[in-house]
Amino acid sequence: MTRKVWIFFVLLALIAGTASGQSATDARTVLQNSMKAMGGTDLKTLQYSGAGWSSMIGQTFGLAEDWPHYEVADYTRTIDYDAKTLREDYTRRQGTYPTLGRVPMPETRVTAILSGGYAWDVQGTNVVPQPGLYLYGVPYADLRQLELVLTPHGFLKAALAASDAAAISLPIVGPSDFGLSQNGRKVTVVSFTMLNGKYKVNGTINDQNLVELVDIWFPNPIYGDMDYEMRYTQYKDWGGGVMFPGLVHVHQGDPRLNPAHNYYEYRVSSVKPNLAVPATPVPDAVRSATAPPVRVESTKLADGVWLLAGGTHNSLLVEFRDYVAVVEAPQNEERSLAVIAEAQKLAPNKVVQYVVNTHHHFDHAGGLRTFMAMGTTIVTQETNKDYYIDILFHPGDWHLKPDIFAKFNPMYMISRRPAPIDVVGKKYVITDGARELQVLQVRDVAYELGDPSYRQGNHSADMLMVYLPKEKVLFNADLYTPPAQGAQPPARS
Numbered sequence: 174m175t176r177k178v179w180i181f182f183v184l185l186a187l188i189a190g191t192a193s194g195q196s197a198t199d200a201r202t203v204l205q206n207s208m209k210a211m212g213g214t215d216l217k218t219l220q221y222s223g224a225g226w227s228s229m230i231g232q233t234f235g236l237a238e239d240w241p242h243y244e245v246a247d248y249t250r251t252i253d254y255d256a257k258t259l260r261e262d263y264t265r266r267q268g269t270y271p272t273l274g275r276v277p278m279p280e281t282r283v284t285a286i287l288s289g290g291y292a293w294d295v296q297g298t299n300v301v302p303q304p305g306l307y308l309y310g311v312p313y314a315d316l317r318q319l320e321l322v323l324t325p326h327g328f329l330k331a332a333l334a335a336s337d338a339a340a341i342s343l344p345i346v347g348p349s350d351f352g353l354s355q356n357g358r359k360v361t362v363v364s365f366t367m368l369n370g371k372y373k374v375n376g377t378i379n380d381q382n383l384v385e386l387v388d389i390w391f392p393n394p395i396y397g398d399m400d401y402e403m404r405y406t407q408y409k410d411w412g413g414g415v416m417f418p419g420l421v422h423v424h425q426g427d428p429r430l431n432p433a434h435n436y437y438e439y440r441v442s443s444v445k446p447n448l449a450v451p452a453t454p455v456p457d458a459v460r461s462a463t464a465p466p467v468r469v470e471s472t473k474l475a476d477g478v479w480l481l482a483g484g485t486h487n488s489l490l491v492e493f494r495d496y497v498a499v500v501e502a503p504q505n506e507e508r509s510l511a512v513i514a515e516a517q518k519l520a521p522n523k524v525v526q527y528v529v530n531t532h533h534h535f536d537h538a539g540g541l542r543t544f545m546a547m548g549t550t551i552v553t554q555e556t557n558k559d560y561y562i563d564i565l566f567h568p569g570d571w572h573l574k575p576d577i578f579a580k581f582n583p584m585y586m587i588s589r590r591p592a593p594i595d596v597v598g599k600k601y602v603i604t605d606g607a608r609e610l611q612v613l614q615v616r617d618v619a620y621e622l623g624d625p626s627y628r629q630g631n632h633s634a635d636m637l638m639v640y641l642p643k644e645k646v647l648f649n650a651d652l653y654t655p656p657a658q659g660a661q662p663p664a665r666s
Contacts, residue, residue, distance in 0.1 A: 198341060198342045211326060212446070217253070218253045219324075221441050222444075223421075223442045224248055224439065228436050230426075231395070247264055249261070252324065252327065254327060256452070259287040260285070266279075287317035287321065291455045291460060292313040310539075315391070316391065319389050323401065325384040339363070340362065341364075342362075374387065395565070396427040400425070401423075402425070407420040411446065420439075477492035478646060486508070489646075490512075492523065493523075497523045499512060500648050501530070503537050506539075506542065508540050527552055528549050529610075532554070532632065534651075537651075546577045553635075566592060600614075613637065636650075
């Protein structure tokens with residue numbers, strides 16, 4: 174019965190599409206024609222090189238802003254389609270681009286590798302397994318397999334191998350990067366799923382049979398189903414009839430909020446088809462690596478005050494007479510659930526009334542939705558409020574990895590009550606009359622202290638920090654890293 178219903182809905186969709194000027198198309202024929210036009214029929218390996226810029230995803234949110242950029246030099250990507258291996262090598266540096274926190278970024282050599290279902294990096298001579306999650310949402314191994322399919326020829330090969338590839342042709346309006354008229358321009362969109370149906374891939378093939386856009390969605394704790402879009406233009410024949418774009422422009426973000434969140438752009442200077450690519454054996458350390466479990470280790474700092482550590486990011490728990498407050502909800506829902514469980518153990522039967530968010534970066538805001546589902550009041554910088562309402566309170570588009578907020582549609586949605594978000598003025602105080610927690614704007618504190626290093630050292634314009642005056646405990650995030658034990662602190666400029 175379920176299969177019949179599914180087929181019925183597909184037929185309805187095709188009928189509706191045809192009535193609106195769209196038409197169902199034989200996907201295999203479209204893909205084969207494109208593969209032939211792009212010289213991919215006998216293409217086994219491909220290496221392309223270039224230079225440009227890339228971005229720090231999750232480090233800004235403004236509608237008119239890009240992610241902070243850094244320069245990328247000597248970029249090379251090497252692909253073996255049959256072996257399903259991918260290797261990226263490049264150097265990134267600050268260059269002339271604005272950077273995170275206005276702090277100069279050191280030049281870094283990056284090597285990222287995929288072999289089959291395994292992902293790892295290389296730093297110098299060290300193999301660094303990547304069993305964890307990219308942006309705390311999608312496994313690195315999944316992401317790099319998706320990136321293999323996001324390449325023009327990789328898309329065609331994967332779509333031809335897919336059992337569920339479907340195509341639809343439709344006329345579109347608007348300017349084209351391919352020198353085509355705006356009138357009568359027609360494209361074919363081919364869609365399929367990969368990795369056991371977990372991810373959907375869409376590719377747009379133009380009327381020159383060239384792949385001009387490929388995008389996928391992967392789970393992210395801030396955006397839900399996050400878009401990863403590759404745009405390919407300035408195609409040319411690089412030898413042997415192999416067509417490849419001269420410009421690769423990429424978006425990564427939430428298309429509801431800002432479809433122009435640029436991820437990277439490379440101008441291609443060299444393409445080498447069917448070169449000999451060495452085998453990429455998976456190191457034992459990578460094959461045996463597993464993601465560390467989510468755990469919270471509490472350390473008592475004072476009566477009713479605990480540091481909640483145990484991972485790469487920490488939180489602070491402060492107990493009041495009738496409730497508790499948490500400072501920081503980092504990473505993702507798994508981390509927040511572990512923090513909430515530890516809070517209930519340390520302060521039984523007390524709800525988390527407040528969660529203080531030090532700044533909006535993905536790694537420090539990824540667990541906020543879990544607290545929002547409980548009705549916890551978020552305390553944050555005023556500039557973050559609209560962003561959090563638009564994104565974190567959005568219940569839809571969480572199909573890939575639905576969280577508690579998406580699955581249970583709690584009563585704390587905006588349509589049912591005002592958003593539980595308080596903004597910090599000059600100072601925000603949480604108190605029960607006996608204990609006081611002060612939330613301070615870093616920029617105001619630095620101004621009052623006359624600190625000349627703030628402009629160079631601030632990590633984000635919306636930074637907050639927390640101070641407990643009675644206990645003399647100061648909590649900050651990403652502003653100060655203490656030196657190793659016994660080492661001298663850095664000189665103040």
